[in-house]
Amino acid sequence: MIPELGHFALAMACALAFAQAVIGLWGGHRRDMRLMSAAPGLAVGQLVALGAAALCLVLAAANDDFSVVNIAENSAIAKPLLYKISGTWGNHEGSILLWGLILGICGGLVAGFGRNLPSSLRARVLGVLGGTSAGFLLFCLLTSNPFLRAFPAPPDGQGMNPLLQDPGLAFHPPVLYMGYVGFAVPFAFAVAALLEGRIDAAWGRWVRPWALVSWCFLTCGIAMGSWWAYYELGWGGYWFWDPVENASLMPWLTGTALVHSAIVVEKRESLKIWTVLLAIGTFSLSLSGTFLVRSGILNSVHAFAQDPARGVFILGLLGLVIGGSLLLFALRAPLLKSGGVFAPVSREGGLVLNNILLCSICSVVIVGTMYPPFADLLAGQKISVGAPFFNATVLPLAIPLFVAMAMGPLLPWKRGRLGPVLAHAWWAALAACIVAGVCSIGMRVLPALAFGAAAWIILGSFAEVVERTLLFRAPVANSVRRARGLPVAVLGAAIAHAGMGVTVAGIAGMSLSSNRIVEAHAGDRFSVGGYEWTLLSIDSEKGPNYDARVAAIEVTQHGAPVAIMRPSRRDFASQKQTTSDVAIRTNLMRDLYAVLGEERDGSAVLRLHVNPLAPWIWLGGVIMAAGGALSLADRRLRVGAPSRIRNAVPA
């Protein structure tokens, strides 16, 4: 019964989404007040229906209803409840439902928070969101229905991929999808603005919080995914330039550009056409990533159910959404009036440079990711593009970005000079040179330079704060008073930029990691990265749905005990799969990382790593997202979009 209710709710959400699209767009076109004011209600109705559908799927999974194909294929009685619930979005069908639900949440939020938007703009934004949602829900219903029943129901399910049975991964997809799907709102605003034929500073102010929220979620999602790869896959790396990772990186790069270029629209009414294109492009890249991953066109370690027939449907949907919006862009964008002019050296110029560099990096990633299938299609060549290509091409573009990102915020609007900027940031530059100089004594050139760049970014990010508060130049009380008056957005930007610096430091540290693969008997001792590692024993253990072999490794440094590490190998009988459970000990300055490999004749293969500064990579991501969230709290943005004034009730 519950799955049927869910199925019905899903169908209803699809119908409501269609209605929302037609009524919103038609009402906006005809300026019909009654139609336009119906759109928010439909958006909320769609959200409620989707929430009910998702709840039904979760309930069916929690109750082990194996008559539902999706649950029988991905769940099992022995699975812990957390993974029964998270498993509902860990597979293709469920993740499409989650995708739709988050799109519904976006629509609901626009309906709820968008009361002070012009009614035709709000109706059109909701119409575009409804149309996109309708397409995805139709895809879900027709080709990937999570509520499909099987008869007779099997007594037990087939179980979940053990690699996915991990608390971090349970919440990774929702966070990542919030990022992906959240960019639907800036996209809808861009399409609505093209339909309206008007973009002004207010539009920039409405779009930016949405872009910023999505960007924060996407940043967290990518950081979580990278962290998962680090501790769960047990390969000792954090980023593999895998197509699925690249698919999340591409919208992040253009989304970062969008967050910045929207500032220019808001402050100076400039870069309008470009910002609209970025908003369309970012969501298009989010959508294309999903398509590429699920159609089986790209080779990836992340195996989603790959099905070319499904791919054709998504491709059609993409053609409609992306092609339609770009056609509209080509027709309507030339009509947009361009605004304020600015000199190349100015705040606007800095943001343009940021956009150029970010989009160049994105293009490089696109080329690297898409080259293999295109080379295969056009030339019949089998080629794989890997980390060496990406490292060699992204690095030269990242270096000017790092140099510029600390200086941009110090430039004045309209026209500026580099001289005063350097005068304000000389202490950060000096510190960066000292860091790079000290590091170059004991290590290779590139990591030393990267540490210098990290110091430059972290310190330089706060140069504007220091400048505005007259820190160290005025009495402390005066500086504190000035700091209170500082716009939160300035502080948020500084923190987000500094987060990038922290990540750069982490990546630089990780490049200095040392590791060894050894074959060990109990009692053997090895030296890796300045630590002594002793294999004490290997024992068997029994888990809820697996059998494990657990090694105990004692780590000491100069004779002083540091940690006992227990890496294990888990054998999941029902999936015939073995996973290695990595043991990690961190003190935030370095990670000790141990993996237990195959055992033979009383000896085991151990992989031992010492990864300096590794946690900083993800810590930086969290700091970036926190900076973004802080800047959302800025009064100027709150006044712009999510206002709760209830005096203008449309008739």
Place this chain on the structure above:
Amino acid sequence: MDAIARRRLLLLAPLGVVAAGGAAFWAMLDRMQSGRFDPHDIGNPMLGKPMPSFNLPAVAPSQGFSSQDVRAAAARKPVLLNFFASWCVPCAAEAESLAALAGQGVQLWGIAYKDKPEKTRAFLDQYGNPYARIAADSTGSTFIDFGLYGVPENFIIDATGHIAWHLAGPVSEPMIPKIVSLQS
């Protein structure tokens, strides 16, 4: 060309790029379904080269065969050479498509890779025997000579004894017309 027209052309560029990309993806998906495009295929070094020589024993009741036999048969009509094993799940999945191919007059010869003859026979009893002749590659040396990386893999040997076509993976139903057309 005046400034407005240039601007329009420039703003059309994103659509052009996306349309070209979309067309390419559509071609990929279309060819993936009919088996003419496989992004996961790592290729086969023997494609277009003469078939490696071998002489393999029979899996009773059919006769075994050598590369000479395949060449002689291919001189009359191309031979579809299918590597399979009873322990291989995708091989069971492709059994239906192979039977359909045999039904349409395709010359289908099978090589059982690293398999015990009684297991192979049980497999054929269960899923049907579409093969005209079956040989056993119990050591896996022919498998290596053909440059395979797994089972099932399929080869078409043309009239000159060259490997004219290769498919790493099971034959699926939409590929049947294509394979039949390669045989004529």
